[in-house]
């Protein structure tokens with residue numbers, strides 16, 4: 120298990136390499152996009168020779184746009200594939216955001232592509248002759264992508280259960296990729312016959328298939344190193360703390376604040392993967408702990424988890440950790456509800472290190488029944504000389520805490536005396552995080568110092 124010194128060494132190494140690796144990857148992507156776009160110029164299809172002037176320009180632009188969309192579409196798999204190497208550079212939540220944004224960009228490009236093709240051809244409809252099947256494949260691709268994006272954006276309106284949507288999303292994603300390869304290979308003479316463009320498309324398709332196999336085998340490998348539930352305890356209203364121990368001795372190497380995906384082999388639970396932040400600290404290597412609050416189909420059944428149940432863990436992921444930031448700056452943690460879990464992990468680690476910095480924790484809950492870990496906070500306070508814990512309750516006035524939502528005025532009052540140079544960690548429901556971030560920036564905290572973890576991917 121990792122010692123504090125190991126963590127610090129990893130921090131420095133990760134930081135040094137991260138920017139360079141990000142630069143190399145982005146450069147690689149730009150080169151790939153240029154290479155793909157250049158096919159439209161170096162390997163023109165003979166039919167374009169019958170076009171002149173603006174018509175020729177439009178057809179060429181359509182091809183460039185289509186090829187750029189194809190490269191961006193291939194990027195969707197690595198962006199959502201939970202690849203640890205990419206997580207260390209961009210963080211998994213960041214990659215999922217890019218996956219979403221990339222989807223919108225692809226849809227835009229794929230809508231423009233057929234418009235630019237059809238105008239010079241002087242017709243807006245694809246004829247119903249069989250020889251036009253590659254064009255129809257392209258049209259199906261556009262429709263499939265549109266459905267994919269609408270369902271992802273407004274998922275809860277169409278498919279209630281997240282897992283059912285995920286299965287559909289993946290199946291449609293693969294259909295889109297297959298339609299894309301067929302469309303590219305047969306729609307234009309540039310790719311139809313043997314030559315570098317066709318070889319390039321087939322090689323890239325094979326590379327994507329290999330990447331997918333690598334991603335799947337990583338998840339299968341995880342099944343070889345199970346954990347076992349050693350204790351389940353009620354921790355506040357609707358919340359359970361679940362302690363895990365590795366069956367084969369070696370446990371997960373993680374940083375305080377990180378999360379992982381967990382799959383439970385419990386009798387009454389489905390074994391689907393769910394993300395949870397570790398609420399334990401790597402400085403206490405004998406125990407991995409997650410704390411789960413009931414809020415949906417799966418988490419509502421968390422209470423049925425029993426001692427001895429098998430658990431598989433895929434991770435760790437994320438860059439939400441104080442060890443990846445300066446170890447000199449004052450720390451402010453603001454948690455909403457179950458968003459306390461990564462903070463607990465960091466606080467345990469900071470207290471084991473007897474950190475001397477001023478550390479303020481604001482934990483907002485509906486009422487005191489949702490609060491847990493009183494003993495832990497006392498132990499933390501004993502070891503951290505400058506720890507300030509401020510519970511805030513939104514629904515009910517409680518004797519020991521502050522009352523009301525964390526709005527601008529309240530934040531100003533509660534953070535009086537905090538340095539504007541502090542590192543800030545925010546975790547909780549997305550609307551709260553967005554509001555608190557805005558308020559903090561308004562108060563003069565630099566946006567770059569605010570690190571956030573949303574409990575939604």
Ligand SMILES: Cc1cc2nc3c(=O)[nH]c(=O)nc-3n(C[C@H](O)[C@H](O)[C@H](O)COP(=O)(O)OP(=O)(O)OC[C@H]3O[C@@H](n4cnc5c(N)ncnc54)[C@H](O)[C@@H]3O)c2cc1C
Nearest residue numbers: 281392393394395396411412415416417418460574575576
């Ligand atoms: C980085 C991260 C860390 C988290 N840490 C904690 C934690 O420490 N404690 C805790 O109680 N909760 C945590 N969550 C939230 C937790 O993952 C969800 O509450 C849980 O997965 C909901 O599942 P459900 O079937 O009960 O609810 P559902 O109603 O099915 O889902 C509710 C929401 O949870 C998200 N979700 C559901 N299933 C998945 C999945 N398989 N993968 C990704 N997102 C999913 C979706 O946004 C969905 O809208 C975390 C989430 C993330 C992204």
